[in-house]
Structure formats: C-alpha cells, structure tokens
Amino acid sequence: MANRYCFLILFLLCAWPISAGTTVYFTRPAILKWAFPASQEIVTESFRVSDKPVIFYVGRVNHKPMGYLYIGDEIGKHQPISFAVLLDRNGMVKGMQVMSYREVIGDGIRVPQFMKQFIGKTQADPIRLSKDIDGISGATYSSLASTVFVRKALGLFKYCYKEDRAL
Secondary structure (H helix, E strand, O other): OHHHHHHHHHHHHHHOOOOOOOEEOOOHHHHHHHHOOOOOEEEEEEEEEOOEEEEEEEEEEOOEEEEEEEEEEEEOOOOEEEEEEEEOOOOOEEEEEEEEEOOOOOHHHHOHHHHHHHOOOOOOOOOOEOOOEOOOOOOHHHHHHHHHHHHHHHHHHHHHHHOOOOO
16 A cells, blocks of 8 residues: 555656746846847837737837837746747847746757747748757757747737738
8 A cells, every 4th residue: 555655656746747946047127138238218018919918128219119029928848938039120030038947958949059040030931840940859848939939929019010900
C-alpha cells in the first residue's frame, strides 16, 4: 500500500508542470527606452477590439509617429511569455524582445539569431515555424508562441491603424 502511494506521489511530481518562476529581462520603462531611444515623447493609444483593451505605445518626434510598440503575453508550453514587438509606421516589424519568461526551459528564443528572423516581417508574410521562421530546438512551444504573438501584433496594428472601419 505504501509503495502505491509513493508511486502516485512520484508520478504526480513528474507529470505536474514545473514553474521556474519569472525571469524579467525588460521592465516597461526599459522596453520603452529600447524601442524609442530618440523619441521626444511616448504616448499610449488605446483601442477596444472584441471588447478587450488594446494598447499601443507610440514614439514620436516632432509630433510625428516614428514607431508603434505592442506589449502582451502569449502562452508557451504552460506559462505566459511576455513579448514586445516594435513596428514602423507601415506595420513592418523593426524588432522584438522577450520581456519576461516563466517556463523552466525554452528561453533560447531570446537569442539574436532567432529574434532577427522577425525583422522586416509584415502581415503579408506567413510568420510560421518551418516556413519563414526557424524554431529553436528545445523551445518549440516558445518558438510557436513567438510567431503567434507577432502575427497578433501585426493584425492588431492593421485593425487599429490601417483599416477603414467607418460605417
């Protein structure tokens, strides 16, 4: 009987998702400084999409938008990964960063070789693993979360800034 309980406890410990805690790579002020180093002002622009708030940070020089930053989370294997995607005025990816990571493994997506694959992407690109994005071995779910988040950022940008929604 005791062996049965030991086996059950061992099974639960091995099967239960393990959280390593959160590793923060960028705070909000740090990511804004990374995204808009030359901006004279940074403003937030809020939208409602499907009844959910969407916020873009806009870096401006002489009151002219120089870039748009979208910050949010996407689920990795078990935990959310916080990303920031920087877009130019036309909706092209200028850069991307992992702001915080909560999984035990998979933070290899932070390497510059992986992140650089997103630069220059637009909504016209597939942005899919094994198509135009090479995943990181041992970080499949995190790689997938990255592609999903970039597509989400590009879609929201197009919806909020580029589409004519007048009735």
